[in-house]
Amino acid sequence: MSNDGSQSGAGGRDRDPKDVELSARLQRLEKRLGEARDTGKDRTISSSARGSDPSAMGKAFRLSTEFIAGIIAGAGLGWGLDNVAGSRPWGMIVMTMLGFGAGIWNVMRASGFLRPPDRPGGDAGPGN
């Protein structure tokens, strides 16, 4: 290991043609890697559908938690609103129903069933 280090250190001062060629090749590789990464970015930029678990079990788990999380968040928010505003049952009733909607919305988004209307085109916009 230490032998390698001293050799490369010496190569830095008086470079023989092999080293020059190597660094030129490295630079070309770097450039091509950069290009590959750029195209990769355009191709795969996010939509929430990309939480892709390969196994069906993982997918089922993901979708069910998305749904349940929506309802829990809705009910919790309603309960909090009730405590603040003193509208005891109503906030929780309404928000739980909205949470149900949010849960279904989460599942639709997570399963890629429904692409958010302006995601695919919108990402290529001025932001990038």
Next chain:
Amino acid sequence: MADPIHQFELKTIASLGKIGGSEIAFTNSSLYMLGAVGLITLFMLWGTSSRAMVPGRIQSMVELCYEFVADTVRSSAGKEGMMFFPFVFSLFMFILVLNLAGMLPYGFTVTSHIIITAAMALLVIGTVVVYGVMKHGMHFFDLFVPKGVHPAMLAILVPIEVISFLSRPISLSVRLFANMLAGHIALKIFAGFIVSLLAAGAWGILSPLPLALTVALTALEMLVAVLQAYVFATLTSIYLHDALHPGH
């Protein structure tokens, strides 16, 4: 039969005093977390110490981890998302090592406690909100207003979007916690069947069945351990994308 929940029990190793009546304890959970951080640090330092052009074993493992997380972040959060790479990488490695540590015999699974996963999920969502508001000001809240919708519908859709956003930390934390908890309980129960059957005289002839299932479940649990770390990292990147581009 052995108690399947017993493995998740927190044991106080050392007490660090009390704050407001609740004990601040150094538990086996804290020990595993410290161990995980130490292990990751050693692994990364060791792997990056030689910095050889042609990587050795450890270095190529470290590079593999880096490339894997970097690709996830790049594809889900975009190139600007790479500024959050250290954050996502830390989360990924932490969860991965803790999940795998839970697979060791007699190991303790830190990520099977919802308080740990919830803390990490809240950290992610907190980062999204704070960074989003810092970068975009009030425009960050455009996230909750779907475009191209009739204004009358917004009265319903905006609360739904808000709830949907609030549900993210819940689903993020519950998914990881429930996967680890359910998997380890199932593993323990099926392993317990082997012992019960062997103890039941002639029924012992059936004991290879749960044994085969336990072996299969162990493999599945290894998959789940890695997969859940990956899912957590991917979802973190997707949420960070929202913080960077809230207009969609």
